[in-house]
Amino acid sequence: MRLALDIITVVLVSAGGFFFMAGTIGLLRFPDTLTRLHALTKVDNLGLGLIVFGLLPQVESRLGALKLIVIWLLVQMSGAIVSQLIAQAVRRSGRQT
Amino acid sequence: MSSAALFGYCGAVLVGLGLYGLITRAEVLRKILSFNVLGSGVFLLFGVFARRGAAAGLGADPVPQALVITGIVVAFSATALAVALLVRLNKETGQIIVTSDDSEESSEQGATR
Amino acid sequence: MTITNFLLVAAAFVLLMVAIGLARILYGPADVDRILSVQLIGSGGVAVLLLLSVGMNLAPIMDVALMLGLLATFLSVTFLRDAANSSSVSPSTTEER
């Protein structure tokens, strides 16, 4: 049982790390702000999300697990909203120039 | 090298960097920023002393930690006051740098005459 | 390799990726690009801290992650204020009201 949980952790955290890498490559290679924002949302959603779910089996206390999920939801929500705001700012500044 | 020593050297470098910015940048806002970097370097040195004083099952000596927390708050208070002074200065003179009395007078005269 | 070591490696890896991404975004050229860094350090920093928290078995680190995630949102909104004000209306409108 322990081993199975550990394997789940390794797989999910590795996948999360992969998306962090993918996001970084995107940031390096994409040409403008909007596409870079797109790369960043992959980091926000998939990278952090997979890492949180990978960590869940390792957290012993129920409160700790709850806190993990709360943090994830918070970052997820605010990330989604702030991305919208940034995209608006990009569009507006693009119109002006 | 222990991790405490690593961050100790890091703190020393930050103090030097902050001091350099404080001296060489002309804009007051950048001076305030540099001063904050300098301060955080000093705090980091305190953190190193705290970490080295780890004992009795505590990860770090709580006394320097409490000092740093107080320090961060006081540094923020000073920053807020400095920023308010800068904004007022800018409102009065249109400058974002501090000039000596002579040159300020001459620049004002130059502007009005 | 124990699961603890794995989580620490993952933390170092994510930190490295975030560092590279930050370098790219902070380089600009537009100010809006730089605001993306708030997002990146928000989600990336949270991921690193969560990995450290579980890896080092120190529950309080999770609170730092919570603080980081929450503050990143406030900071984005503060930084975006400029972009929104400068391009949509003349700055004097802010003064009235």
Added chain:
Amino acid sequence: MTLVFACEVVLAGLLVAIATWTIVARTAFAAIVLFMVYGLLLAIVWVALSAVDVALTEAAIGGGVTSMLLMGAATRLRAPTTPVADVGLPLRIAAGLLCALVTTVLGAVVFFLPDVAPTLAPVAKDNLAASGLGNPVAAVLFVFRALDTLLEKVVLLLALVGVWSLASDEAWGGVPGLPVYARPGRILVFLAQILPPIGIIVGIYMFWAGASQPGGAFQGGTILAAVWLLTMMARLQDVPAINARWLRLLLVVGPTAFLAIGLAGFFIADSFLAYPPGIAKPLIIVVEATLTLSIGVTLALLVAGPPERLSQR
């Protein structure tokens, strides 16, 4: 080289790189964003140094509120007509040498630190039970060195008095000139509506957890301040005039409660700022709760700056 150490080397290198960039960045905007990143990275460094309380404070105040404050200032500054020239090359070289010297001396100090580090950790640990708290840092802040903490709150208030006194005569008692969104969009308003309840809960949690684990009045207060600033920037709430009675009351309630309980120490315990055994923890909780409110309001008003116009009403 252990794994943890490898992590720390990456972190230290990143920190120094970002700090250097903060100093040399060309525009003020870039420098402030870099400083924010620097502050949040520093919070991770504090975690690595096992100082989680400091990490929370650094993330909240060092990185968070300071960046908000500086960005507000940068928004308000009128750019000068002539470009600003930094100091010339000779002075720059001299400054560089001086700073290298300072760094070397500090580095030497770190290198030659005594092998057996002086520490007060055992003393703090031994007396922790008497304080009724579980967090040694909170015990130092509110019991062993309570006078420092009391005076620190006074410094915050004095700074606010200083900032307010920079108001022009006609704006005195008026509304601080916090830059707000000229036209808050629907998305921003939604965020400003959904985040405050979460922020308030997290703020209260930080203060409540502070008694037994890292956290406390400052960290909680900062989140409350950030929440309030957000609702004001989104114009869901007016920036209050500084002569409002409720505002002044909130500003002083924390330090006053602290001082009152401190003075009561003369009678119910043996000296100033002493707590009678047994009820130490409830008293500290009362002090911290009021301080959380006062700190939140003070920090937000420090960010908002001096009053710039009279209220409309």
